Amino acid sequence: MDPLIIIATPNISWLNPGVPYPETPSEIAEEGALCLENGATILHIHAEGQWIETIQAVRARCKIIVQCGMSSLPIPERLDVYKERGDMISIVLNHHDEAFAEGDFNVLHTKDELMEYARLCHEHQVIPEFEVWHAGSIWNLNYLIEKQALQPPYITTLFFGWPGGTWSPPTIEEYLYRRSLMPPGCVVNVSIMGQEQRDIVTAAILNGDHVRVGTEDYPFDHHGKLVATADLVKQTAEIARSLGRPLATVEQARQMIGLH
Numbered sequence: 001m002d003p004l005i006i007i008a009t010p011n012i013s014w015l016n017p018g019v020p021y022p023e024t025p026s027e028i029a030e031e032g033a034l035c036l037e038n039g040a041t042i043l044h045i046h047a048e049g050q051w052i053e054t055i056q057a058v059r060a061r062c063k064i065i066v067q068c069g070m071s072s073l074p075i076p077e078r079l080d081v082y083k084e085r086g087d088m089i090s091i092v093l094n095h096h097d098e099a100f101a102e103g104d105f106n107v108l109h110t111k112d113e114l115m116e117y118a119r120l121c122h123e124h125q126v127i128p129e130f131e132v133w134h135a136g137s138i139w140n141l142n143y144l145i146e147k148q149a150l151q152p153p154y155i156t157t158l159f160f161g162w163p164g165g166t167w168s169p170p171t172i173e174e175y176l177y178r179r180s181l182m183p184p185g186c187v188v189n190v191s192i193m194g195q196e197q198r199d200i201v202t203a204a205i206l207n208g209d210h211v212r213v214g215t216e217d218y219p220f221d222h223h224g225k226l227v228a229t230a231d232l233v234k235q236t237a238e239i240a241r242s243l244g245r246p247l248a249t250v251e252q253a254r255q256m257i258g259l260h
Contacts, residue, residue, distance in 0.1 A: 001208035001245070002208060002248070002252075002256055003245070003246045003247055003248035003249070003252050003253075004205060004210060004211070004240045004245045004246065004247050004248055005041055005042060005187075005189070005210040005211075005248045005253045005256065005257075006035075006039050006040040006041065006042070006210070006211055006212075006213065006233055006236055006237065006240075006247065006248075007040065007041075007042040007043075007044050007067065007157075007189060007210070007211070007212035007213075007214075008031075008032070008035035008040035008042070008043050008044065008064075008212075008213065008214050008229050008230070008232075008233050009044045009069075009191075009212055009213065009214030009215065009216035009217050009229065010022050010028065010031040010032075010035065010043075010045075010214050010215055010216070010228070010229035010230075011044070011045065011046045011069070011214065011215060011216035012046065012215070012216060013215045013216060013218075013219045014098075014100040014101065014162075014193075014216065015100060015101050015163070015193065016101070016219060017100075017101050017102050019215055019219045019226060021215045021216075021229075025047070025050060025053045025054040025056070025057035025058075026057055028043075028045055028047065028054055028057065028058060029054075029057040029058045029060065029061035029062070030061065031228070031229060031230060032045075032058045032061060032062055032064045033061050033062040033064070034228075034229075034230035035064065035214075035229055035230050035233045036062050036063070036064040036250070037230070038230050038231075038233040038234040038237060039233050039234065039236070039237030039240075039247045040064065040233045041064060041065055041247075041248050041249065041250050041252075041253035042064065042065040042066075042067050042088070042253060043058060043064045043065065043066055043067060044067045044069050044090070044212065044214070044216070045058070045066065045067070045068060045069060046069050046070050046216075047068070048070055048073065048077070051068060051078070051080040051081050051084060051086070052080050052083065052084045055068070055081075055084045055086050056084070063250050064250065065087045065088065065250060065253060065254065065257075065259065066086050066087045066088065067086075067087065067088035067089070067090060067129055068081040068086040068088065068089045068090065069090045070090070071090040071091055071092040071096065071131055072092065072096045072098075072105045072107045074107075074113075075113065075116060075117065075120070081126065082120055082123075082124040082126055085124060085125065085126060086126055087126070087127060087259055088126065088127040088128070088129050088155070088257070088259070089117075089121065089126050089127075089128060089129065090129045090131060090157075091114065091117045091128050091129065091130050091131065092109055092130075092131045092133070092137075093109070093114065093130050093131055093132060093133070093136075093137035093138075093140040093141055094109065094133055094134070094136050094137045094140060094166065095107070095108050095109060095165070095166075096108075096109060096166065097164045097165030097166050098162060098163060098164035098165075098166060099163040099164040099165075100163065100164075104164065105164070106165075111140065111143060114140060114143075114144055114149075115144070115147065115149055118144055118149035118150055119149070125260075127155060127257055127258060127259050128150070128155065129155045129156070129157060129189075130154065130155065130156045130157070131156075131157055131159060132156050132157060132158045132159065132178065132182075133159045133162070133166035133168065134166060134168050134178075135178065135181060138178070138181050138182060138183070141154065141156070141183065142183055145183060151258075152184075152185030152186075152258075153185055153186065153187045153256070153257060153258050154183065154185050154186045154187070155186075155187050155189075155257050155258075156182065156186050156187065156188055156189065157188075157189040157190065157191050157212060158175065158178055158179065158188060158189070158190050158191070159191045159192075159193075160174060160175065160190065160191070160192045160193070160196070160200060161192050161193045161194040161196060162191075162193045163193075170192050170193070170194050170196035170197075170200060171196070171199075171200075172199055172200060172203045175190065175200050175203055175204070176203070176207075179207070179209070187210065187256055187257060188204075188209040188210065189204075189209065189210040189211060189212050190204045190209060190210070190211055190212065191212040191217050192217060192218065193217055193218055194218060195218070195220070195224075197213070197217065197218045198222060198239075201213070201236060201239065202239060202243070205239060205240050205243055205245050206243060206245075211236055213229070213232045213233060213235075213236050214229035214232055214233070215228070215229050215232075218232075219232075221235055222235065
């Protein structure tokens with residue numbers, strides 16, 4: 001199987017908003033460098049209002065791949081990601097309905113918006129990363145493929161245990177079921193909010209898929225201790241090594257996601 005891609009998410013913990021995380025471009029860049037050192041090859045960032053500065057800061061600090069998140073935001077609020085040619089942009093494939101500690105997100109993402117995202121990604125050579133919250137997300141992904149709006153590989157992240165109307169059970173059974181529905185040509189990652197994370201991460205590593213960890217997903221280690229994202233990356237890398245799965249280099253990760 002392919003080497004393991006670890007995506008690091010050093011962002012706000014939606015259910016634990018008091019958890020510290022890097023917020024300025026320089027802080028995000030430093031954490032990105034630490035995550036790269038510990039085994040991550042993709043850095044998932046939130047940088048609303050400072051996308052350009054943050055992308056530039058990360059690139060000046062290290063070679064980690066920059067994935068720009070906050071998929072609930074409308075396209076006009078994310079155009080700076082395309083202007084600065086972020087490596088990747090996260091795109092939710094369905095109505096984004098989440099319930100967090102400090103508020104809910106209820107945003108309708110239409111098929112027309114998905115087609116516009118596909119057009120922008122092609123025009124600016126930014127890799128789309130599609131968020132798969134349930135089986136309906138997969139229907140929309142197939143719609144884009146059938147419309148020939150995308151070219152493989154299709155970079156996808158399966159979400160488990162995130163509260164709200166897009167919730168799905170954080171179980172290995174749900175992971176294997178949804179994984180079985182994915183169209184050919186997908187590169188599959190997993191994101192789990194909750195203490196079930198280790199089980200699904202381990203299953204994903206064993207099945208040849210990839211993983212996402214950090215304060216945004218679940219900010220606690222296997223002993224329930226609050227730790228930084230770089231430490232969570234290191235812990236995940238140790239699991240992979242114990243299972244005999246090598247870690248991807250940045251160059252290997254770029255090749256696997258089609259980033260040239």
